[in-house]
Amino acid sequence: MKTSDFDYELPPELIAQEPAAERDGCRLLVMDRATGALEDRVFRDIAEYLRPGDLLVANETRVMPARLLGAKRSTGGAAEVFLLRPHGTPTDNHSACWEVLVRPGKRLKPGTGAVVDFADADGNVALSAEIVDWARPAHDEDPHDGALRGERVARLTTQLPSLDEALHAVGHTPLPPYIKGYAGDEELYQTVYSRRESSAAAPTAGLHFTPRLIDRLKDNGVRWETVELEVGLDTFRIVDEDDPEQHAIHTEFYTVPQRTVDAVAETRRRGGRVVAVGTTSVRSLESAWDVQADGGAGALRARDREATSLYILPGYRFHVVDALVTNFHVPKSTLMMLVSAFSSRENVMAAYRHAIDERYRLLSFGDAMFLH
Numbered sequence: 147m148k149t150s151d152f153d154y155e156l157p158p159e160l161i162a163q164e165p166a167a168e169r170d171g172c173r174l175l176v177m178d179r180a181t182g183a184l185e186d187r188v189f190r191d192i193a194e195y196l197r198p199g200d201l202l203v204a205n206e207t208r209v210m211p212a213r214l215l216g217a218k219r220s221t222g223g224a225a226e227v228f229l230l231r232p233h234g235t236p237t238d239n240h241s242a243c244w245e246v247l248v249r250p251g252k253r254l255k256p257g258t259g260a261v262v263d264f265a266d267a268d269g270n271v272a273l274s275a276e277i278v279d280w281a282r283p284a285h286d287e288d289p290h291d292g293a294l295r296g297e298r299v300a301r302l303t304t305q306l307p308s309l310d311e312a313l314h315a316v317g318h319t320p321l322p323p324y325i326k327g328y329a330g331d332e333e334l335y336q337t338v339y340s341r342r343e344s345s346a347a348a349p350t351a352g353l354h355f356t357p358r359l360i361d362r363l364k365d366n367g368v369r370w371e372t373v374e375l376e377v378g379l380d381t382f383r384i385v386d387e388d389d390p391e392q393h394a395i396h397t398e399f400y401t402v403p404q405r406t407v408d409a410v411a412e413t414r415r416r417g418g419r420v421v422a423v424g425t426t427s428v429r430s431l432e433s434a435w436d437v438q439a440d441g442g443a444g445a446l447r448a449r450d451r452e453a454t455s456l457y458i459l460p461g462y463r464f465h466v467v468d469a470l471v472t473n474f475h476v477p478k479s480t481l482m483m484l485v486s487a488f489s490s491r492e493n494v495m496a497a498y499r500h501a502i503d504e505r506y507r508l509l510s511f512g513d514a515m516f517l518h
């Protein structure tokens with residue numbers, strides 16, 4: 147197996163630059179994961195493929211206003227700070243440390259006293275970020291060194307009543323790097339069921355669901371539950387190593403509540419399918435599987451913001467997920483490998499060729515697939 151096995155030619159004109167006019171009106175490529183058979187449908191038609199007793203599990207995380215555009219205090223030069231994840235525990239509502247990416251990196255180094263100020267719509271400084279350290283690996287087993295990737299620790303401070311208020315006064319919802327110049331409603335890069343702001347990128351498979359479609363599915367006897375995985379920027383990274391098994395995947399934090407564990411168990415008892423909405427839901431559910439539980443038979447366990455570096459490659463045995471709703475992914479990404487593991491590389495690459503031939507809209511704002 148080589149990383150190049152998961153490569154394909156991505157036509158730039160097929161990279162969706164804005165969402166579909168209607169969330170559930172985008173196209174849906176339905177694939178039989180065993181045979182590779184394909185059907186061209188519209189997303190709302192997914193109701194025809196879900197049966198009473200099935201369980202949909204979606205990632206309810208919300209994208210943070212993580213992109214901060216400001217000015218370096220000492221020079222007034224333009225600077226950008228991108229929030230990745232909290233660092234440590236905040237001591238009050240006015241100050242907290244975050245792991246961040248910065249631009250320009252050469253002028254915002256730890257130990258230089260670098261401070262970036264961010265102004266609100268009235269031109270008043272609402273938030274400041276002091277670059278205080280290089281980021282360190284989150285866990286001993288994490289091979290990524292934050293310093294090597296340019297990640298820093300910034301101390302955020304504000305005079306407003308809370309950091310949350312300050313972030314919403316100055317921050318912007320970050321979009322993927324391949325979406326250029328989008329000036330539409332930032333709320334369209336959030337799922338309609340999103341709750342806690344904890345991600346740097348959207349769980350995009352869920353963007354296609356509307357409240358009306360969710361209610362229709364529930365009326366049809368399909369159950370809906372959620373998990374939370376804090377999506378990081380590394381979701382957009384491609385695998386650089388020739389051998390994908392040499393790639394070290396990023397660490398993310400996830401939560402699987404007990405109600406979702408119970409719903410999965412009930413679905414199994416009734417002969418239904420567990421349908422993951424997006425690869426982040428897959429990684430959450432599969433990470434929560436305890437292989438040693440029940441005398442080695444394994445069982446799904448509730449998790450509360452635990453770390454996962456689960457890397458799913460072809461050959462992986464899925465313990466929880468039976469079907470998958472997903473978008474089309476960047477070539478040579480870990481997400482391409484995960485989807486291939488859920489079916490086969492040959493089936494998935496054939497599906498992508500079909501999608502390109504049929505002019506599907508691809509990537510985050512693009513169309514969807516349903517593998518069952």
